[in-house]
Amino acid sequence: MSLLKVENVSRHFGSLIAVDNVSMTVEPGELRAVIGPNGAGKTTFFNMISGFLTQTSGKIIFDGEDISALLPARRVWKGIARTFQITEVFPELTVRENLRIAVEVASGYRTRVWQTEDAEEEVKARVVDLLQMGNLSEKADRLVGELSHGDQRANEIMMALALKPRLLLLDEPTAGMGDQETYDITQLIRRLHHDQKLSIVLIEHDMRVVFHLADRIMVLAEGKMLAEGTPKEIAANEAVQAAYLGKAAA
Amino acid sequence: MQNLNARAGDAIIWLLLLTAPFWLPLTGGYVELGTEILVYALAAMALNFLLGYTGVLSFGHAAYFGLGAYGTAVIMKYVYESTPLAMAFGVVLGTVAAAVIGPLIVRLRGVYFAMCTIAFGQVFYFIAFQWRDFTGGDDGLSAWHREPLHFGFVTLDILNNGKALYFFTLAVFAVAIGIMAFLLRSPFGRTLLAIRENERRARFLGIPVDRHIWMSWVISCAFASLAGVMYALLNDFVDPRALRWDQSGNFVIMAVLGGMRSFWGPLIGAAIFIVLRDYISSHTENWMSFVGLIFVLVVLFFPRGLLGMIRRRLAP
Numbered sequence: 157m158s159l160l161k162v163e164n165v166s167r168h169f170g171s172l173i174a175v176d177n178v179s180m181t182v183e184p185g186e187l188r189a190v191i192g193p194n195g196a197g198k199t200t201f202f203n204m205i206s207g208f209l210t211q212t213s214g215k216i217i218f219d220g221e222d223i224s225a226l227l228p229a230r231r232v233w234k235g236i237a238r239t240f241q242i243t244e245v246f247p248e249l250t251v252r253e254n255l256r257i258a259v260e261v262a263s264g265y266r267t268r269v270w271q272t273e274d275a276e277e278e279v280k281a282r283v284v285d286l287l288q289m290g291n292l293s294e295k296a297d298r299l300v301g302e303l304s305h306g307d308q309r310a311n312e313i314m315m316a317l318a319l320k321p322r323l324l325l326l327d328e329p330t331a332g333m334g335d336q337e338t339y340d341i342t343q344l345i346r347r348l349h350h351d352q353k354l355s356i357v358l359i360e361h362d363m364r365v366v367f368h369l370a371d372r373i374m375v376l377a378e379g380k381m382l383a384e385g386t387p388k389e390i391a392a393n394e395a396v397q398a399a400y401l402g403k404a405a406a
Numbered sequence: 407m408q409n410l411n412a413r414a415g416d417a418i419i420w421l422l423l424l425t426a427p428f429w430l431p432l433t434g435g436y437v438e439l440g441t442e443i444l445v446y447a448l449a450a451m452a453l454n455f456l457l458g459y460t461g462v463l464s465f466g467h468a469a470y471f472g473l474g475a476y477g478t479a480v481i482m483k484y485v486y487e488s489t490p491l492a493m494a495f496g497v498v499l500g501t502v503a504a505a506v507i508g509p510l511i512v513r514l515r516g517v518y519f520a521m522c523t524i525a526f527g528q529v530f531y532f533i534a535f536q537w538r539d540f541t542g543g544d545d546g547l548s549a550w551h552r553e554p555l556h557f558g559f560v561t562l563d564i565l566n567n568g569k570a571l572y573f574f575t576l577a578v579f580a581v582a583i584g585i586m587a588f589l590l591r592s593p594f595g596r597t598l599l600a601i602r603e604n605e606r607r608a609r610f611l612g613i614p615v616d617r618h619i620w621m622s623w624v625i626s627c628a629f630a631s632l633a634g635v636m637y638a639l640l641n642d643f644v645d646p647r648a649l650r651w652d653q654s655g656n657f658v659i660m661a662v663l664g665g666m667r668s669f670w671g672p673l674i675g676a677a678i679f680i681v682l683r684d685y686i687s688s689h690t691e692n693w694m695s696f697v698g699l700i701f702v703l704v705v706l707f708f709p710r711g712l713l714g715m716i717r718r719r720l721a722p
Contacts, residue, residue, distance in 0.1 A: 208610075228609050232610060232611065233612050238610055245603075247603065248603060249599070256596070257599070257600045258611055260596060265593040266613055266618070269588070269592040269593075315607070316610075319611065319612065
């Protein structure tokens, strides 16, 4: 069964149609990229999957269940985690504290006023794992707000992973980063996809990243789906070249 | 090192509080001034549970402070002269009111939340003001007094002994802020911190944000009610000014003045506020303009409050 099925969703903002009748199916373990020029409706499309916005029409099915009407927190409980284009973290807390909160919430401890030592140890061990996975061990006790953009993004991705999601949504994970940072984040996403078989949908502008990572690519333009296929198919697609890649090349 | 600093800070504050009745008179103060500082400090720290640790600004905490105070006075005057009973009723009254009003406002954010807390606060103010037969209207509820406390063989005469009242208030204060500190150190407290730090991230970690703000609001208001209870006991009197909006403003000023990101900040703020009021008001009626001036200077130059500034200086 498909993990995520988006069926004919549209989103109107007044007379503007940001997303127009778009469908997408993501299989378990797949890494799907969503690309398109600025204003194509990619982030709006994403926001509807994560529940940040509700769709004007259409349906979102996750693991066979219609989640179209669920609030964001409930979609998180179902197993959908996301990051944002502008990093959303806890800037005045340390990396360790950021991850600790994420792990505690994910473990269902958010209303606990008392914690057993075992639970405490478990949380700590999981935080150490996440720190290592995100290459953040050396910066664990620094305030997140003082870290580089790349490290903040890695921290945000680790917070999302702390939730043990079945589907990870990444909104422009390498936006505004230098070459080295872009490379590091790309490698991180690659490891998550290959080693942990995590299903990922990502929006990305950097074509090197997209063609390097994605199993399949969906192209949006002016709110509509322009094409969908493997990286090879997309690269060879004339409509895509005209609308998007062509412009970038010219 | 920072941990050590914090512990030393805690120790100094407790030592000062425990010995206050003995050194306060030497500095030109008096014991009741110390008790009043504790009462206001509790109110400001209760507000700060919501403001500093959940990131939600209430401009209506005087309502629950006042309900605690009126609850106490009403029991004492009309029902039964028992200090513990009156205290319990005051706290329950304020907490239940907060729990009921909470769901109506926790969806709001920022200035909208603050405005609605003022509005609900003023509702209680006008009830207290208008319901002459029961609340005494503008004149307030007087002609009652706190009763000595009996613990088995020992009697604590908080009625006639100022020091006994101070230490009783200190004990209540200590238990209350102990509970708040305990909550803030738990996973629950960290969930609140997450909401303060970044509501969007909190929501997308799967935290039902509104529900948690409601919990924080009720806890905060419960301790504000307790402060109101102690206020009524201290004065043997309560009038509608206890729950007017400017009283709410005073709590906010105290929290911000002392530093809302530090646990003890509101205590420092309350101490400065009360001492200034006491000192300046013996010279001029316009003491509030001086407090206002100091408030503006602190906000401009030490946005983290006085304690926040000191902590930053001490940090390596």
